[in-house]
Amino acid sequence: MRKRDLITGIISCIIGTVCLTALLLTETTLETMFVWGTGYCLVLGISKIDKYRWWNLPENRNRRDAMLESESIEQQDELRVKIRDRAGRCAYIFGQYIICAVMLILIILSAWDILVNTNIILYILCGYLLLQLIAEKLVYKYISKKYE
Amino acid sequence: MKNRVEELRKEQGVSQYEFAKAIRVSRQTVSSIETGKYNPSLELAFAISDYFGISIEEIFIYERSDVNEKT
Numbered sequence: 001m002r003k004r005d006l007i008t009g010i011i012s013c014i015i016g017t018v019c020l021t022a023l024l025l026t027e028t029t030l031e032t033m034f035v036w037g038t039g040y041c042l043v044l045g046i047s048k049i050d051k052y053r054w055w056n057l058p059e060n061r062n063r064r065d066a067m068l069e070s071e072s073i074e075q076q077d078e079l080r081v082k083i084r085d086r087a088g089r090c091a092y093i094f095g096q097y098i099i100c101a102v103m104l105i106l107i108i109l110s111a112w113d114i115l116v117n118t119n120i121i122l123y124i125l126c127g128y129l130l131l132q133l134i135a136e137k138l139v140y141k142y143i144s145k146k147y148e
Numbered sequence: 149m150k151n152r153v154e155e156l157r158k159e160q161g162v163s164q165y166e167f168a169k170a171i172r173v174s175r176q177t178v179s180s181i182e183t184g185k186y187n188p189s190l191e192l193a194f195a196i197s198d199y200f201g202i203s204i205e206e207i208f209i210y211e212r213s214d215v216n217e218k219t
Contacts, residue, residue: 073169073172073173073174074174077173077174077176077177078177078188078189078192079173079174079176079177079180079186080174080177082186
């Protein structure tokens with residue numbers, strides 16, 4: 001395991017401790033959030049630190065090096081990168097279709113008076129759709145500039 | 149595009165896993181290249197040619213399509 005995992009573990013533990021302290025010392029309506037914060041961050045932090053300790057034991061060093069190498073190959077493997085990119089593209093298009101379908105359903109339900117006050121949801125969805133399209137164009141421009 | 153990767157690898161008596169590790173790709177990539185499902189990048193093609201010690205043209209056989217021949 002990398003140093004980065006240890007740092008993540010320590011930071012998670014610190015956030016968990018802060019949440020626990022806030023939970024014990026204060027009376028707030030955010031109690032549920034602090035309970036979740038404490039549980040999640042402490043469990044995540046302790047497990048990360050323990051993983052780091054275990055992988056860095058001298059008897060596990062060879063296995064760790066082999067695992068890190070195979071992990072690095074998996075990350076950089078060009079076929080995997082291509083598949084990931086294509087999957088991301090499919091998920092993006094699928095998401096856009098879903099948003100359009102939801103908007104259409106909301107419009108129909110609103111027209112039939114089954115749902116009321118749908119305008120705000122429609123504006124948010126429409127804004128999100130536009131943001132995605134603009135972001136796509138901007139990112140495309142930014143990346144294509146690198147190849148000029 | 150056809151290739152002789154499988155033939156050359158077997159000639160050397162190397163497993164897909166060992167070959168993949170040597171050229172730093174996954175075993176799935178090697179398998180896909182061998183079955184012709186995936187054409188490697190130029191960089192990977194050079195890595196493969198370096199591994200076998202022969203030129204890219206001797207490993208990858210490009211088949212010109214009708215479209216390419218016209219242009």
